[in-house]
Amino acid sequence: MVFSGGTGYARFAVWIHVSPGERIIGFWCVPVMQNSEITRLFEELADLLEIQGENPFRIRAYRNAARTLGDLPESVSQIVADTTRQLEDLPGIGKDLAAKIQTIVTTGTLPQLEELRSVVPAGVVEMLRVPGLGPKKAAALFQQLQVTSLAELKTQCESGAVAKLKGFGAKTAQSILEGLAHLEQAGQRLYLAEVEPLAEELLAHLRRVPGVTRVEAAGSFRRRRETVGDLDLLALASDSAGVMQALAGHPAVEKVLQQGETKQRVRLKLGLEMDLRVVPAESYGAALQYFTGSKDHNIVVRQRAIERGLKLNEYGLFRGETRECGATEEEVYAAVGLPWIAPELREARREFDWAISGSLPTLIEPGDLKGDLHMHTTATDGAGTIREMIEAALARGLKYIAITDHSQRVSMANGLDAGRLRKHWAEIETIRADYPHIHVLKGIECDILEDATLDLPDDVLAEAEWVLAVLHYGLKQPAAQITRRLMTAIENPHVDAIGHLTGRLIGKRPAAEMDLPAVLQGMAQQGKWLEINAHPARLDADDLTVAQARELGIPVVINSDAHSVQGFEVLKYGVYQARRGGLSAADVMNTLAWGEFHRRLQRRRRADH
């Protein structure tokens, strides 16, 4: 059995091993490390080694390991504690790194890291965040000018000392100053939903430029990641200077940072940077494939090219000096023995296994959604009335919705107690009779309280036609308690689905810590459905969790969490997240026509009683 407790950094668990005769035979304490903390330590180690001028492949091994651990669905601490498991079975983890992980998990740190930290101050590592400053220059600044902080770096640039260093110069010093200024005011990744309207606008702008045949966005934007760090556009044009000039002249562009024959880099007023690449037609597919990434995906694709005696770059696929193909992505993938892979899957996770075995999923499309099972009205914190929300849903072509206002615990949002909720439902019943072309479910977004009870009694929940159970408060509780709360909801027969599973707000609030494999296992066993909350700041569950839900056969619903009639607009971001998790329409319950959806829901509910 496992107990865990404590808060903040020093988090401890006690494993008590009990023999068949219930006698305690072992007892010890180990710090429970979040995977993200181990990832952070390995990334820091890689940065430090890079500044030290270490073997780049060794550094990459650390970064690969960090990624492997970051993508891992289960806790590394648990694998370490489990004597039947081997860290070395994980990709990119060998004997050496397994031992280092073991050390980190059991001691909370790594002697090698401590030693490096004593040689290279934290401020030097911080300099790597300055655009244009890499490990070599950071090391030179530290060794030759004793710069150990961003503040000192600024001073030394302004004094002219940096410009005098060998390999530096006036322009380098100036670009460091600009990089420092940029770091202060921006540097954050933006939500996909914040970038998408501008990206569409820029694409439309460039498509109007004479001589431009095609323009598309690549990069993390095309992969539909939750956030976008910079934007990559690819153009097929007869006159590259003309396209670049057109982009530079767009009012959204603040400054041209670089410009060459084929590549232009600009800073947008929105705060992010953007690359424009102009490529010839015969290279367009290879370039689109290349600039879409991810980097890890491309490494695998290029490796496959090498195995076949080919070389792949953004200009095409070459055998010696001869171009074999490159005009379309399809022919590039085909040449390395793969079917075309949807951009959302290109993260070097499962897509190559699927592609090779012929089991790539046909991904869900935004147009597949027929219902929305999470929205609010003026009864709590929504801006639209029941009628307004129904009419807005109808206008979007939705065939069924659930009205899910807050339960009483969410007092700030005027949450509903049993009495108000029953009146609210009675009102929904009356109003829905006026709308024969859409089915409206009497629902509730019921809080899972800090003490692992539900915010409304079972007899009330039993009257609901759709119950979404969610965490809003106490998100910083220890993982064991969060897990217990979720298990309570999962085991309650009236709960249909778990909404915004971890409560995270991207870039603002971390996900609640929990035993995710246990929670998902519980959901699979109890037949509960998992919500993908389409709000651009939530997108919770994330892509990795969604992928695990898919493997466990947990049905998914994609919901808007609309708080106004405009709130349905975000549904597509939920669909993107589902695509990144590898979901087909068949995996998502609210792609079903009403009749089939209703039968599935009733079957789920009967199975629970």
Added chain:
DNA sequence: GCCGTTTTCGGCCCGACTGTTTTCAGTCG
């Protein structure tokens, strides 16, 4: 530091742009 349908050593994806050089290193994606 990892890894192996050319296996236990010798590889590890590839090119654009910039600045400081005088043929290239550093940074970035």
